[in-house]
Amino acid sequence: MAGMTLSLPIDAEANTLLQRDPLALLIGMVLDQQIPLEKAFSSPYVLTQRLGHAPTAEEIAGYDPEALVEIFAKPPALHRFPKAMAARVQEVCRLLVQRYDGRAERIWTEASDGRDALKRIAELPGFGKQKAQIFLALLGKRFDLAAPGWREAAGAYGEAGAYRSVADITDADSLTRVREYKQRQKAAAKAKP
Template identity: 45%
Template sequence: MLRELHLTGDPAADKLLNDDPFALLVGMLLDQQFPMEHAFAGPRKIADRMDGFDLHKIAATDIEKFVELCVTPPAIHRYGGSMGRRVHGLAQHIIENYDGKTENLWTAGKPKPDGAEVLKRLKALPGFGEQKAKIFLAMLGKQRGVEPKGWREAAGSYGDRGSRRSIADVVDAKTLGEVRAFKKEAKAAAKAAPA
């Protein structure tokens, strides 16, 4: 089921995430050590500064110029320079490996990729590790109607129905608060655990 995304609190930023799979992928890339809604608003900041959001244009831009654009206040991330480099590298990776079509990550190939294969492809992206890849796979399944066979298993606990673990579960302000509460509890539990 394709669900309209409401991740940022900004209708224009959310529209870009709904319309452009690469924008959604970039939002996920930026979702680390930074508030979720600000991370997913990053693609809109890039779009505003580049007269549109286009992965080919991003990849073709001189990396130093692109980084400069990313660190200009308000920066796309608290680590705007390193994240700008990652976004640039991500655009190049999609062009080189998926014919410049982000959705080929989860649709290209014969047979069509299953959940484990999509997870493997996501983990191979610049700036994506195991956790980030699982969360994005869960988001694809829960909110974008992308449900390759075995996606819930491949996404692990992030694929659980009714969970409030990550951005994959955010559909409105209420669920954003529930995800924040879950993360806060998990962090407190990790701190309290004996070393």
């Protein structure tokens, strides 16, 4: 994918996979909940190693669900909830096959503008508004998404110079700043009556 500037603090080969494989990037975002983002975005590479190749959406969509859970659960598990997340990844891949001929990048490359891209992303299983905005910001900030108005559609996550999500991580310092932001958000939420 052109314009790639994502550089997460994970294995270099895992980063390379995220750069070249839109499905791997999308799977990383699917897994990015209730685990550290380093684990979420390195798990597509581990999945590729376990399968012996980078899977296609068609392959995952058609995989035997129990066998896919076994692959996700094999130590070290790809997620702390391997059964639920194997099912979620499979649901996403089935939608990709049904609507986008199995090509993850069509979700955003064929969007008419940022709002359309956000709508398409939010239709994915497990993607609420916030997660969809974060992924849209990731595509815009790190992958030069061409959809006009993507920053506005991504809301606060689209702001330049923000340190709110994976979209803003380029090195160890930016990772620290994103973690500090998230800690402040959690503390503020706990302080509310």
